[in-house]
Amino acid sequence: MKLNGAQILVQSLKNEAVEYIFGYPGGAVLHIYDALDAQNDIKHVLVRHEQGAAHAADGYARASGKVGVVLVTSGPGITNAVTGIATAYMDSIPMVIISGQVPSALIGNDAFQEVDAVGITRSCVKHNFLIKDINQVSITIKKAFYIASTGRPGPVLIDIPKDITIKKITKPVYADTIKMRSYHPVVNSDDMQIDKAVALIIKSKQPIVYAGGGCVIGNAHQQLRDFTRQLGLPITQTLMGLGAYPATDKLSLGMLGMHGTYEANMAMHDADCVIAAGSRFDDRVTANIEKFCPNAKIIHIDIDPASIGKNIAVDVSIVGEVSLVLAALSHALKDKKTADISAWWMQIDRWRSVDSLAYQTQAGVIKPQSVIEALYTLTKGEAIVTSDVGQHQMWAAQYYQFDEPRRWINSGGLGTMGFGLPAAMGAKLACPHRDVACVTGEGSIQMMTQELSTMLQYHTPVKIVNLNNGYLGMVRQWQEFFYEKRYAMSYMDALPDFVKLSEGYGHIGIKVEKPEDLKPALIEAFAQKQRTVFLDIMTDPSENVFPMIPSGAGHHEMLLAGRDKMESNNDSGLNLV
């Protein structure tokens, strides 16, 4: 039987066990849509904007651990998707994007809806392909999934000209396995490096584990838990690592970095040995590099050699799959005597008693932190929580205690407002039996509200928790602190009526204005199992995120809520974003 390129492409996707495609049609991909329509194995989710497609596929990938798949047309289809691709790239999320291209003969002619998709996406994908030959369709798909999901995962784009989807061949070949001479992701680490790490760890009197997104992406939560508990080490996690180690466990110090806890940042500052596991020393985490971990030996475990030594010089670098490396460390440390760290724990407990996440309540005012706490209590910590970007994101990270991986889904690296809602939709499709909440702000949600329509069509009931402070709060906070309260463009006049908006999209909207209405509204929302509910919660417009390490400061120079007044005359700090 003769198959056209589109049919071969769809069959190749089936071979990869693709369950969902998030996409949007257009001229260049009509043959692919035609082929999709002729089968039932792969379900297609018709989003309302291509950025939404990429974020939804991303949310699906983060919740499930599988590769997210996106299908968009040429020109504006792919350019719309770029923000979503870059978001996935920055957080190392496995994704395959198929973009239609104008027919091969027209490439380079400024044809209708032509853009150089491969060129535009080059710097925000792990790899990309332009298919030039119908015989390359199946092998390219195979390669794309292999590259996207192995090593340090990331998005891979396949640009396919329309003529290739139309052309027919007999007997297409589908490869089972793939070998590439130029791509060999590292798996196993070097034993010598393990020995060096062990030598540092057993001597350390003030150790700390600093775990990151790599432990979630690499499904290393069990090995991380075993390793940490075996030695009774204090552990802090990045924004991306939350859930890899249980937040409610006694060894957990919470998140570190710009808005991390006092105990986590102080422990980092005073540590004599830092074990970085799948974390990349991002500038939000290190704060001022010159003041970072002044006394510590640093062991860095990462699958990407380029991550190691990029921001921070390390003492022992271990390139490898973090689950295997941690298991190897646990094994190597089994019969070893380690230094006594009880004095270190006493110090950490003193820092803990500062209670840096305490906040002041005020009669009649809904504190955003209390909303997250109520959400946590009601869902018993078992919901998947996605978030947008801003203050609400930080509060969600600080006050929802994630005990399991893949429950906290947010854009950390790119910080993309608009991510939360489509990601929630993708997560709900990946985990239909789990409650999914999207914590957002009135600014962020407006970047992707059109996906409410998709959510109705595909029946993905999600609870939207809009912390409506009437401000681009994170921007306002910086302006309050660093721009002498000149609130340039951080206030939006004429916000929509979110209740009516969600009703207009066929969902339920509830406005919450008083603290006493919060809990009943949340209960009502989650009782509506089959419906998407938009909770528009009026929160304290003046609340700020604390603790905070101001730009230019070190981990030990945090500002605490109600205790420190922010006065910045430090212009050099403003160089940082």
Added chain:
Amino acid sequence: MRHVISILLENEAGALSRVAGLFSARGFNIESLTVAATNDPTLSRMTIVSIGDDYIIEQIVKQLNKLIDVVEVVDLTATEHIERELLLLKIDIDQNTQADIDEQIDLFSAKIIDISEDFYILELGGKSQKINDFLKALSAFKVLEVSRTGVTGICQKR
């Protein structure tokens, strides 16, 4: 420090722009870049000269290795190696200057590969330093056009 980095990469459309794009996106500098297919037509050899401290060069090598099209990266500067570059140059000649220019050509063992009424085209191969010296020696005359290939290099071990 100046480093000569030799890269073996898939001879694919777009591979060159991936490398070039990496250098510009990450702010690495390129002094020169040469590329051509090898005896295996599916592979190209690219030689890049870059200037940077150890940290930068380490990052360059690591980031290059991350590119899917890249098969092998070697910092030639770290080993015994040979570097060569080719210069083509157009220079004005007249009665007053010709003898002096001929003398420089002899001195550097450059070749005259084309002679017109009032200018030469010269060729000189060798280390970059030699080419720099030659250009310096000719700077007293009227050089019309310079075209250098940039450095290519090879490791001296088998």
